[in-house]
Amino acid sequence: MPLPPMPTQVRCPKCQASFVVEVRTLIDVGEEPDLKQQFLRGRVNYAKCPQCGSGGMMSTPIVYHDPDKELLISYLPPELSLSADQRERYVGSLVNAVMNSLPPERRKGYFLQPRTALTLDSLFDAILEADGITKEMLEDQRAKVRLITMLREAAEDEETLSKLVEEHRQELNYEFFLLLSNAIDADEEAGDQEHADALRGLREKLLDRVSPAMPAAAPEDATYQDLIDMLQGVEPGRVWRTTIALNRARLDYGFFQALTSKIEAAEAADDTDTSKALTELRERILEEIEAQNRMARDAQDKASLLIMELSEAENLEAAVREHRDGLNDVFVSLLARYQEIARAQNDVARAEKLGTILETVIDVLDEDLSPDLRLIHKLLLAEFPDGTDAVLEENRGLLNEAFLASYDQYVESVKDREDEKLLEHLKQTRSRIVAKISILRA
Template sequence: MTVIAEPSAGNLAEFGIILQINLMKGAFMAQTTTPCPRCHQQMIADVQQVFDLFQDPAAKERLLSGQVNVAVCPSCGYQSAVGVPVVYHDPEKELFLTYFPSELGLPINEQERILGPMITQVVNRLPPEKKKGYLLRPQSMLTYDTLIEKILEADGITKEMIKDQEKKIALLRRLLTSPEDRIAEIIKQEESLIDQSFFALFSNVQNSAVQSRDEKVLAVLKPIQDALLNQTVYGREVKARAESTQKAIQDIQDLGEQLNRDSLLNLVLNAPDDSYLQTLTGLARNGMDYEFFSKLSARIQAAEGEDNKKYSEIREKLLNLTKKIDQAVAEQMQLRKKVFDEIMKEDDIEQSLLKYARAIDDSFLVIVKTELQNARKNGDFMRSGKIQKILDTVEKMTKPSPEVELLEDLLSKTDEAEVEAAFHENQALVNDEFKAMLGSLIQELSKTQEADPEIIARIRFIQKLTE
C-alpha cells in the first residue's frame, strides 16, 4: 500500500542544506535524495518552488493535485511529502503567495533571503503592463494547508465546502470498505451527502479502476453504484438522465442517412424530457439553423391546444440551449485565441506548443488558419511565416510514427495477400518497436469485451508475419 507521509525531522536538516544551495544558485526546479523511513533506501524527489501561472497555466493543477514535492521510494513505494519554500502567482486573480516550512528551522531573515530570488524571478517575467501593486505585497502563508485554502478560496471554494468534500470522501471510503450487505443501510443514513459532487468522486474512482483494468475494485464498485442509482433521489435522477441521453444518441444513430431537418424536428417535438432534448441539441446543433426553426414555427402555428403550448415551450428551450452552446463555443475560441497570442510572443515555437499542449485542439487550429489567412491577405509575410511554422510544428508533433502508419495501412486491407505484400514492401519498418506495438495491442484488445474479433484476428495475422 502506498503511504503519503509528512517529511521526517531526521532528514530535514540535510535536505534544508541542499535546498538552500540550489536556491542560492537560482535552481528553482531542484532534485534531492532522502532516506526512506520504511526501508532506508534512497528516495529521489523532484522539487518545485515556483508556481507561476503566467508562465505555466498548469502549475496550479499540479500543486493542488499533490503531484509535486513528493519523494517516492523505488524499493517499497513509500511516499513522503517534501517540505519546501513555495512561491505561488496567479496574475488573473492577482494572487501572490509565499510559504516557508517552519520545520526547516530558519530565521525570518534567512527565509526572506531564500524567497527573494524566487519572488524577483516571477516579477521580472511579467511584461511592464502586467506589473501591478499586488506584486509589492506577497502574502505569507503560515502553513501549507493555509496556502492551499487561499488558492481554493480565490476559486470560490470555501472552508465549509472543503469540509463538506472531506465528509463525502470519508463516506466513499466507508462504502468501499464495508460488506455488501451494509451498503444500502449506509447510503440511507448518509443520503444528504449524496449529490453531484459525491457522484463526481465516485466516477473518478470508477474511471481509474476501468483504466487500470482492476477487476477487484470494479467488482466492489458495482453494488455500490447500483444502490446509489436506485436508492437515492439524486441517483434516480442521474439514472433517468443517463437513459434519456442514451436514447437520444441511439435515435440519432438509427436515422442514419435519413437524418435531416424534418426527421430531427420529429425527434425534437417528441422529446420525452429535457435531458433528451439537450442531448439532441448537442449532437445536432449544426442542423438547428434558420430553416429548422422556420419549420418548427410552422408546426407551432398549425398545432392547437396542448400541442401548441408544448411546441412553443420546446422552441423556447431550444433557443436557450443553442444560445448556451454558441456562447460556450465563442468562449472556447476566445481562450484559444489567447493561447495563440501567447505562442506568437515566443521565439521557440515547439517549446511554446508543448507548454500549451492541452489547448492544441480543433478550435485552436481554426484560429491559427484564420490568422494565417488574415496575415497573407494583409501582406504581413513575417507574421504569416511564423503562423505557418506553428501549423507545420503541430503537424509534425501530431503525425503518427512510420510504424503506426504502416499498421494502420495493413489493418485497412481485408485481403490477406494484400496485407502480406504491403508487409514485405515495408520490411525496414518491421522493427522491435513495431513488434512491441502489435503485442501490446493484442494484449489490450483481448481484455476488452467490445473489441472487434476481426480486428484482433488481423493483428494476429500481421504478428505471424513478423516471426
C-alpha cells in the same frame, strides 16, 4: 529563468528507507506553465518510496506565482512552527527571487501585498477560483473525491461496496464517472499504475451495479417530436450541455417551429402545465446555444492571436511549448481551417508555414495524451466510416462505457465552437463507438 527544484534527502515514514526527492519552494507558472496542473494534481513535491512504494505530497513551504492572474500566494505548513519573523524572511526571499527575475515593467503592485494561504486546500482554492471555479463547484468535486476514496477502500468487500452503491446511487452519475476517469488518467500520467489499476477496477465494479444517464445523440431518423421528448428528459448540468452539443445540427429552424407549435397547441387547450414546461424547455435550449456561441467566439479570438504569434516565432517548438495551455481543440481546428483556406487561395508559402505549426503542435500534444485521448485524436483524423471502423477495431480493448464518458467529455469541450462539420463528425463517430461496444458485449 525558473528556479530549479532542490534535491532533498528524505526518509520513508513507513519503511525508513532514505531516498532523494526534488523539492520546489517556488512554483512560477509564468516561467513553467506545466507546473500548474502538476501542482493541482498533487504531483509537485510528491515523494514515492522506491523501497515500499508508499508516497504522498511533502509538507514544504511554497510560494505560488501566476503573473497572468496576478496571483502571489505563500503557504507555510503550520507543523514547521516558524516564528512570525522567520515566516516573513522566508516568504520575502522567495518573492524577491520572483521580482528579480522579471523586467521592471512586469513588476506590478500585487508583489507588494502577497497573499497567505493557511492550508494547502485553501491555496488550491485560490488558484481555481482565479480560473472562475466557484466554491460550490469545488465543494461538489471534493464530495465526489471523498466518495471515490470511500468506494475504493470498500472495493474488495462486495457486500460493503453494494451497500455503499445503494446509499449513494443518486451521486453515481455521469459527472462522477467523468471525475473517476480523470483520476485514472492523472495517475497513469504520474506513473502511479498501481493506483490507476485500483481505480479502474473500481470503475468496472460500479458500472456493473449502476447505469448512469449518458448524453445521447438522437437517431438519424428521429422526428422533431422525438427530439423534444428526449430533451425534456435531460436534467440541467453537464449531461444537458453535452446533449445539446451532440444534437446541435438538428436544433434548426424547423425544430423550434415544431416546438412553438406544441406550445401554442397546449395554450389553446388550456393545458397550462404542458405550455409552461415546453416554454421553459425552449428557453433552456436557446440559452445554452447562445452560451456555446459566445464561448466559441471568445475561444476563436484567442486562438487567432496565438496563431499569429506562433507564425512570427523564431524558435517554433519553444514557442509552442511556452503556450502549451492555449493548444486546445479550438486552436487546432482553427489552424487547420486557415491552412485549408491558404491552399484554396494557392498561397503555398503560407499553407506550408501553417502546416509546420500544425505538425509541431500535434507532436507536442501527443506527448502527454492519455490512452483515451490518443484514441479520440485518432478518431478525429480518421476518414469516416471505414477509417473510423479500422481505428476502433485496432483499439477494441479501450472501448467501454468509461471510454464513451471520456469521448462525451471531449464533445463537451468542443461544443462551444461554431463548427457544424466537426460536431456532425463527432456525432457519427459516436454512433460507431456505441455500435462497437454493443458488439463487444454480445
